[in-house]
Amino acid sequence: MLSSWWDLAEWSFIHGNGPNKDLICSFCEHIGNYKVDYEYIKHKPNSKKELIYQVLMCNNCANVTMVLWSKPLHGHYPDAYDYRRVPWPINKFTPPEHWPDKIKSYWKQTHECLKNEHFDACIVMARSALQMAIRYAGCKGSNLWQEIELLGKSGKIPPLMIEWSHELRKSGNHSAHPSDDTVMANKKDANDIVYFLDFLLEYLFDLPKRIADFRNRI
Numbered sequence: 001m002l003s004s005w006w007d008l009a010e011w012s013f014i015h016g017n018g019p020n021k022d023l024i025c026s027f028c029e030h031i032g033n034y035k036v037d038y039e040y041i042k043h044k045p046n047s048k049k050e051l052i053y054q055v056l057m058c059n060n061c062a063n064v065t066m067v068l069w070s071k072p073l074h075g076h077y078p079d080a081y082d083y084r085r086v087p088w089p090i091n092k093f094t095p096p097e098h099w100p101d102k103i104k105s106y107w108k109q110t111h112e113c114l115k116n117e118h119f120d121a122c123i124v125m126a127r128s129a130l131q132m133a134i135r136y137a138g139c140k141g142s143n144l145w146q147e148i149e150l151l152g153k154s155g156k157i158p159p160l161m162i163e164w165s166h167e168l169r170k171s172g173n174h175s176a177h178p179s180d181d182t183v184m185a186n187k188k189d190a191n192d193i194v195y196f197l198d199f200l201l202e203y204l205f206d207l208p209k210r211i212a213d214f215r216n217r218i
């Protein structure tokens with residue numbers, strides 16, 4: 001958590017020479033296709049630290065993104081940067097490269113279903129992503145209930161996330177096996193489930209990678 005905007009990027013893991021080449025347009029999803037409409041660089045008094053303010057116009061759809069970014073002055077990684085932007089993408093489009101391919105596919109389908117308001121399909125895909133993620137985490141059983149229990153015993157995620165995993169499992173079953181009195185899933189249900197899935201995948205795949213990258217650099 002930043003305590004001062006002058007600390008922006010000081011502990012960043014994002015590598016590159018600023019956000020412009022990597023930034024996804026929140027409107028048309030094109031990546032790094034901008035014209036800099038306005039730029040102002042503010043230097044910290046008695047320091048080489050800079051905060052860079054930019055207004056970027058997307059060359060594809062002509063919508064505008066405002067960015068504040070910086071490079072670290074004292075951080076471990078001099079080739080890093082960090083940024084904040086308005087507006088930000090409301091939907092996620094591209095899974096991280098380091099995730100296993102099958103998880104990327106289920107995750108992408110989950111988010112596409114959410115974006116298109118196919119809430120039951122979204123929850124079924126999220127359940128599949130959950131099961132695949134748990135198996136990649138080395139917990140294979142004869143059914144998802146057993147695999148979640150194995151994940152709990154492995155200590156790889158805290159008990160609260162195990163409880164949530166079971167909630168996702170039950171919701172997935174509910175959406176996949178409807179009965180005459182089935183209540184269809186709504187947007188809030190699907191949003192909560194996707195939020196949890198994203199958090200789980202970050203915990204199982206992103207945090208270990210960050211730690212491994214950190215150890216490789218020091």
Ligand SMILES: [Zn+2]
Binds near residue numbers: 028029059060061063
């Ligand atoms: Zn655009």
